[in-house]
Amino acid sequence: MLKPASLSLSAGECIADRGPSGAGKTLLLRAIADLDPNEGLVTLNGRDRSTIEGPEWRRLVGYLPAEPGWWANTVGEHFGEWTEALALVRHLGFPEETKAWPITRLSTGERLRLALIRALMVRPKVLLLDEPTAALDAASVAAVESLIATRIGAGLAVLWVTHDADQAKRVAHRLLMVEAGQVREEVSEWPAISP
């Protein structure tokens, strides 16, 4: 159970979300994405979430879970327009033929990167990432971090769950700690980076 929490996230800002396993980090992201019943006031650019239909809200506030789901047989079927996704696909190290790859042959790391592209294709204002690089090699981690950094530079707001303290310092402007369902901002020993 997540305890009452208050936080704000600006456009072009990234907050790292850290804490022990089972502390409530995923619950926090799911609550913001409105995937689980939750109470409280959530606003986006001054608009109350309750005035926005669920599907529209989730197009504005994207969520990438640690184990993304797939509903069709091949990669291409999960993307509306494959040609529009090609630039991102190549940036994250996939060939154009990835479109025809069966989902069952994808590794965990490939699934995570392709799901990230899928989430970015919707062009959300806010992106909630749940350990998006946990199963990736160093080169792929760098590619994902640079892609997200570019988007943050263009105004995307990101809440990024990570267990990697170094990654948190590389990608985030602020740090949020979640422990036993309690959310608090960590200010000590955190480099002051302006968004």
Next chain:
Amino acid sequence: MASYIALNYWELAAASVFVFMNAGLSVIFSLRVHRSLLVAAIRMVVQLALVGLVLTTLFSVVSPVWTGLAALGMVLFAGREATQRQERRLSGWWSYGLGTGCMMMASVLVTVFALLTAVRPNPWYDPRYAIPLLGMILGNCMTGIALGLDTLTTSLVSRRASVEAQLMLGATRRDAAAPVMREALRSALMPTINSMAVTGVVSLPGMMTGQILGGVPPAEAVKYQILVMFLIAGGTGLGAVTAVLGGVYRLTDGRHRLRLDRLTAPKAS
């Protein structure tokens, strides 16, 4: 109607030898089903004997109230059976209410339609026609709804990630649940479709066989059987569609979220 060959109790007892034979095989091969086999056989005899008494009384009084009460009892019992056949049930009253409500709506609608347009007994609620017709439609409707709801709930649990992946990208609950819904409806309708496809070639349905044994000319018995198969297909389809749609409605909410918290824990195996 032509005369039929009446059975006496000794002849029924002789046929029961095969049940005892199966029980003996269960003991020899350590199958451990002999007890449940004998209990089921005794239950069947007692239930049918009671039904025989009830039907005899019902047929003699031809009352709309008693016919309606008998139909209600059948529907309520079928609802209980459909609920018990599900691995994961909807919580609260939805568990019993959804299946039973859909079953009642579909089977009563289809039975009344057949009574008023095809069979046309006088009076239209004559229990000699209404009760057997409802029984056959209800039995198949119950199987279809139980299969449909069971497939829906187990698939939503096992494919939660794929349904939520679509919701996260802005899909509506209807679009996100559509593949699971189609699978549930296919499961619900498949027994009826298979049954229609092989009827008359692989199997002779019980009702038609019963009529022929009772002295009805085969051509007439076939007409009744075709009518019943159409009614079963219609009732099962209608019941399953409404039950599965109701299940999707209950297992999602107005914010287009998947609500698996509205399911009970799976049955202990």
